[in-house]
Amino acid sequence: MENALQRSPIISKLTCGVCYNVGGEDGDRLSNLPEPIIHHIFSFLETIDVVRASAVSRKWRYLWLSIPYLNFNVHNICSNPLERWSLQTTNEKFKDFVNWVLLFQNGSVSIHRFRLSCLNRVDDYTFYRWIAVPIKLPRSLVTCESLVSLKLDFGNREHQGVLNLPTCVGFSRLKSLDLQHVEVLDYNLFREFLSSCPLLENFSPLLENLKMDSCCFPDLKILDISSNSLKSLTLERIEFGGDELDNYKLKIACSNLESFNIFAPLLPDFTLESLNSLQNAFIFLETIGEYMEAKEICHRMSKILNGLRDVKVLKLSCTLYQFLNAILEQRSYFSASFNNLKSLILCVTTAEWTVPLIIRLLNHSPNLEVLTIYFDSDEYYDDWEIPDKVILCLTCHLKTVELIDFSGNENELELVRFLLKNGHVLQKLRIISAIMKFTISSSSVALKFLEPKPFLDFFNRF
Incomplete structure (x- = not known):
């Protein structure tokens, strides 16, 4: 790009009109002007011409990094009319140039004006990344010693705001951190930012609650959260870079974690370590992944089950069930039991594999005390055959x-008949529909009929 930057009629006219030489650059009157005046003069130029000016004077070499006026026009990306670029090449070079300039912007400079003329030459994601000016946290906030809870929400469901992470150590007493709609461009700096909270194991443990909702890590494939202090962790709709959306990994290693909730669009490759204190877990997947082989799905889900086998409250979404049924059927995938599980919350359809799954989950939960089932189905499948077994x-x-x-x-x-007949110590059955005649084995069971609850209760219940 260097030759193109030097071929600028605007820069040639600018320098020839106001400069003269009396033995080197000391005679360059424009370069000797105060920086604010130079910034004002350059504010009338396209950013590509400001960058080209860096080749004119040694004093201007890095001036473009501090210009608070950014003007981008796709029609000016090519300065040589003899170069006949295709439309695709022009668009790609324009995107590369804008990305390059924004990447090297001086973080201490406040942008006063941002102009972007590109018609329909860029995709929506690129466009919104460009106009999402990085938000810098005030130093007074970062170093505030009395701050114990911080929530940062920089956008909406469709687009995130770019967080310009602080490089100084701070948040010395922070216990709760809630990040929503935040795009993080530098993951290493993000780890340092969390460590100053601190989140990482090598720092004094203070942070207890971490929630990340609709956050984006465009250059990340593995999200590693390891902490001895974290007690509550919620990950909702975390976005990763690359085209293989089902190929991202999550590593959670938190020895004192008590509550873990994840709402994910696809099934990630989990690594769950040292979750000895985990009490509650909620795993919700919108879908499994179209291009993932069944063997890989079972492998990943078996890692989830084995990592959560000590929980006391477990909630699972129905997208998991068909493969969970296959995993629980084969001891090679999951041979343990949920010995500590006291409460199981399921959202089920009336598919043919629903009853076998419920039976297998009950068999793997010998000490279960509370079973909650949300029914989510408008279709009716073949009649269930529920085995009469102990x-x-x-x-x-x-x-x-x-x-x-x-x-x-x-x-x-x-299913109600089965539970009433085999629930020998059952004390309470709460239901919303009329009950026909059933055989009841427990003399102390109380039947309660309630008004229908909205389905969203399934997401809010814990």
Whole structure:
């Protein structure tokens, strides 16, 4: 790009009109003007011409880094009319130039004016990244010693604001950090930022609650969160770079973590380590991933189950169930039990694999006391066949069953019959539909009929 930068008629006219030589650059009157005046003069130029000016004078070599006026026009990217670039080449060179200038901008300079003329030459994501001017946190906020809770929300569901992360150490007493709609361009700086909170293991432990919602890491494939102080972690719709959206990884290693919630568009490759204190876990996936092989899906989901086997409250979304059923059926994937599990929350359809999954989950939860089921289905499948078998938790521990959004179809009624017949210590069954005659084995069970609850309760319940 260097030759193109030097071929600028605007720069030639500018320098020839106001400069003279009396033995080198000391006679360059324009270069000797105060910097604010030079900035004002250059504010009338396109940014590409300001950059080209860096080749005219040694004093101007880095001046373009501090200009608070940015003017980009796709029609001016090519200064040589003899170079006949294709439309695609012009667009790519324009995008490269804008990205290059924004990347090297001096973080201490406040942008006064930003002009962008590109018609429909760039995609929406690139466009919104350009106009999302990095937001810098005030030093007084970073170094505030009394700050214990911080929430940063920089955008909306479609686009994030770019966070210009501080380089100084701060947030010495911060215990709760909530980041929403934040785009992080430098992950290493992000780790340093969190470490000053601090989040990383090598620093004094203070941060207890971390939530990241709709945050973007465009150049990251592995999100590693390791802490001895963190007690609550929520990750919602984290975006990673690259085209292979199902190929990102999450590593969670937090020995004192008590609550872990993740809402993800696809199934990530989890690594869950040292979650000995984990009490509550909520795993919700919008979909599994179209291009992932079944074997890889089972492998990833088995890592989730094994990492969560000590939890006391477990909530799972229905997108997991078909493969969970296959995993629980094969001991090579998951041979342990949820021995500490007291409460299980499921959102189910009336598919044919729903009952086998529920039975297998109950068999793997010998000490379960509360079972909550949300029904989410407008379709009716073949009749369920529920085996009449002894399940330890039903015989000895299960005291409360909640059936929410219960429509009263024959499959759901059959499940109620099964629970009432086999729940020997059942004390409470909460349901929203009329109950027909059932055989009840527990003399102390109380049936309660409630108004329908909205489905979103499933997401808010913990």
